[in-house]
Amino acid sequence: MSVLVVGTTALDSxxxxxxxxxxxxxxxxxxxxxASSFFSPTKLMxxxxxxxxxxxxxxxxxxxxxxxxxxxxxxxxxxHWSGEYEVNMNNRRTIETVLGVIEHWQPSVPVEYETxxxxxxxxxxxxxxxxxxxxxxxxxxxxxxxMDLWLNIALEEVLRLLKRIDxxxxxxxxxxxxxxxxxTVAALPKIHKxxxxxxxxxxxxxxxILSSPKGLFVAPAYPLRKVVDPTGAGDSFVGGMMGFLAxxxxxxxxxNLRRAIIHGAVVASFCCEGFGVAVTTKTTRAxxxxxxxxxxxxxxx
Amino acid sequence: MSVLVVGTTALDSxxxxxxxxxxxxxxxxxxxxxASSFFSPTKLMxxxxxxxxxxxxxxxxxxxxxxxxxxxxxxxxxxHWSGEYEVNMNNRRTIETVLGVIEHWQPSVPVEYETxxxxxxxxxxxxxxxxxxxxxxxxxxxxxxxMDLWLNIALEEVLRLLKRIDxxxxxxxxxxxxxxxxxTVAALPKIHKxxxxxxxxxxxxxxxILSSPKGLFVAPAYPLRKVVDPTGAGDSFVGGMMGFLAxxxxxxxxxNLRRAIIHGAVVASFCCEGFGVAVTTKTTRAxxxxxxxxxxxxxxx
Numbered sequence: 248m249s250v251l252v253v254g255t256t257a258l259d260s261x262x263x264x265x266x267x268x269x270x271x272x273x274x275x276x277x278x279x280x281x282a283s284s285f286f287s288p289t290k291l292m293x294x295x296x297x298x299x300x301x302x303x304x305x306x307x308x309x310x311x312x313x314x315x316x317x318x319x320x321x322x323x324x325x326x327h328w329s330g331e332y333e334v335n336m337n338n339r340r341t342i343e344t345v346l347g348v349i350e351h352w353q354p355s356v357p358v359e360y361e362t363x364x365x366x367x368x369x370x371x372x373x374x375x376x377x378x379x380x381x382x383x384x385x386x387x388x389x390x391x392x393x394m395d396l397w398l399n400i401a402l403e404e405v406l407r408l409l410k411r412i413d414x415x416x417x418x419x420x421x422x423x424x425x426x427x428x429x430x431t432v433a434a435l436p437k438i439h440k441x442x443x444x445x446x447x448x449x450x451x452x453x454x455x456i457l458s459s460p461k462g463l464f465v466a467p468a469y470p471l472r473k474v475v476d477p478t479g480a481g482d483s484f485v486g487g488m489m490g491f492l493a494x495x496x497x498x499x500x501x502x503n504l505r506r507a508i509i510h511g512a513v514v515a516s517f518c519c520e521g522f523g524v525a526v527t528t529k530t531t532r533a534x535x536x537x538x539x540x541x542x543x544x545x546x547x548x
Numbered sequence: 549m550s551v552l553v554v555g556t557t558a559l560d561s562x563x564x565x566x567x568x569x570x571x572x573x574x575x576x577x578x579x580x581x582x583a584s585s586f587f588s589p590t591k592l593m594x595x596x597x598x599x600x601x602x603x604x605x606x607x608x609x610x611x612x613x614x615x616x617x618x619x620x621x622x623x624x625x626x627x628h629w630s631g632e633y634e635v636n637m638n639n640r641r642t643i644e645t646v647l648g649v650i651e652h653w654q655p656s657v658p659v660e661y662e663t664x665x666x667x668x669x670x671x672x673x674x675x676x677x678x679x680x681x682x683x684x685x686x687x688x689x690x691x692x693x694x695m696d697l698w699l700n701i702a703l704e705e706v707l708r709l710l711k712r713i714d715x716x717x718x719x720x721x722x723x724x725x726x727x728x729x730x731x732t733v734a735a736l737p738k739i740h741k742x743x744x745x746x747x748x749x750x751x752x753x754x755x756x757i758l759s760s761p762k763g764l765f766v767a768p769a770y771p772l773r774k775v776v777d778p779t780g781a782g783d784s785f786v787g788g789m790m791g792f793l794a795x796x797x798x799x800x801x802x803x804n805l806r807r808a809i810i811h812g813a814v815v816a817s818f819c820c821e822g823f824g825v826a827v828t829t830k831t832t833r834a835x836x837x838x839x840x841x842x843x844x845x846x847x848x849x
Contacts, residue, residue, distance in 0.1 A: 430772070430773060430774060430775065431753070432771045432772060432773045433773045433774065450754065453751065453754035453755070454754070454755075454766075454768075456771065462846060463771055463846045464846055464847075464849065465755075465768040465769075465771060465843075465846050465847050466849070467755075467766040467768070468766075470733045470757065470764055470766055471733060472731060472733045472734045473731060474731065505848075505849040506849055508849075509849050542766075543849075544763070545763060545764045545765055545766050546765075546766050546847065546849075547806075548765065548767070548806040548809075548810050548844075
């Protein structure tokens with residue numbers, strides 16, 4: 248079945264001690280949609296300015312991502328994030344964020360998108376996530392990603408969103424922030440009480456934890472020897488997960504979600520191996536399948 | 549088969565915002581030997597002073613830990629560590645460390661211990677770990693634990709030790725320190741080159757990674773809702789692992805080590821649920837087996 252991905256479509260400029268990587272394709276929806284496209288037909292909703300390179304539209308198309316919901320504001324500028332890595336590549340700091348056309352975006356869901364069964368509200372303002380959900384006709388499964396920024400400045404909107412979605416994805420520090428609970432595992436039931444039946448906590452290189460009515464799933468990350476740029480890894484994770492989930496015709500949600508998380512983790516591992524989507528976009532289904540088999544081997548006992 | 553555990557036997561005083569826990573049984577060898585005793589006959593080597601309470605000897609005996617190698621220096625004081633937790637229980641700071649009788653300890657391996665097939669050199673000065681190994685008659689499998697302190701002040705002795713052991717256990721920051729490598733996975737081959745055929749990196753609540761000639765094993769931790777006191781968790785992990793490994797009569801080392809790590813992780817989870825060995829010592833084999841089954845369930849995909 249098909250997946251609708253809504254989120255940011257951006258340009259990322261990433262400086263490292265060795266080189267500049269100006270205006271790469273970035274944004275939560277770009278990473279998530281490309282990741283999802285490995286497994287299921289994927290539709291993209293986002294907004295870009297007149298400065299958005301045609302080659303990036305071509306890149307979405309290469310992955311068969313439907314761009315019918317990608318708005319072009321010719322007179323505006325694309326959301327642009329620039330950041331810099333320190334020498335050891337461990338710390339990344341933001342140099343500048345220019346919201347551009349995303350600041351006043353009021354997305355209008357195309358009629359042909361309204362009945363998409365799987366909806367991924369990738370990281371973007373929760374007002375926008377809610378507004379998109381208002382326009383959808385009874386989706387089968389809705390996943391939302393979020394970030395600390397929204398917990399700080401738009402908590403009420405996040406809480407309103409939580410009552411309307413099937414699954415929330417967030418990282419461990421965000422889970423602690425949302426629940427005021429130090430222990431990640433103890434934070435989970437508190438998040439369920441806020442609405443979502445499924446909660447996934449991302450822990451980067453340490454994997455993730457799924458909490459569902461059937462209990463916990465402690466998922467490994469793919470063990471990478473070299474991380475070039477983790478930007479977009481979380482988005483690739485949730486996109487790959489959603490794409491895989493939508494591709495499953497049989498099996499329980501719980502079992503399928505476990506397999507989906509493993510596939511998301513593998514797509515995220517490819518994302519980390521290059522700047523922007525450089526490596527993700529060169530990845531094949533066969534390479535993904537090989538790493539999933541490898542992960543089965545390294546995690547079994 | 550039997551396990552010899554060498555390490556510190558100590559008194560730990562642990563203050564929390566709510567209460568004092570003075571002079572609990574602590575030390576790497578105490579935690580590790582009790583953990584090992586759930587699975588295999590376990591012998592303890594350590595040194596205590598005249599102030600060491602008889603009730604703690606009784607506690608070792610309750611677990612059938614052989615104390616024939618526990619030296620008593622009547623005129624001396626037992627190694628005593630005191631520390632304090634901050635309000636959120638996340639940060640622990642050392643108030644005082646009194647080395648006492650451990651400072652000049654030159655352990656002499658009892659004749660009846662010399663042929664013990666499984667040797668666990670729990671965390672203690674590497675000089676002592678080497679000195680014990682000098683006295684052993686061709687052990688079948690030797691595991692050593694270490695800590696950042698020894699990498700800082702006795703690196704040469706650690707490097708000498710690494711050439712003589714089968715398996716090194718250390719935490720992720722120590723692995724990075726030892727190899728000057730930022731990436732934990734990339735640190736592993738560098739540690740193998742220093743000697744040990746097996747390397748286990750402990751990551752606390754994030755589980756552990758085993759690296760062996762057969763490849764990696766990414767192991768989960770048991771997901772705990774409440775951590776009371778993680779002191780001794782790493783020692784319990786390695787002790788439980790070694791005890792389980794020594795109990796296996798068939799199977800490959802690689803497969804047995806995986807199962808052993810899971811059992812170690814489960815014993816460590818019980819350790820975290822109380823101060824000192826308070827919960828560990830009340831744990832039964834049936835409770836351990838139940839958590840192992842639970843871990844199989846939460847980690848499968």
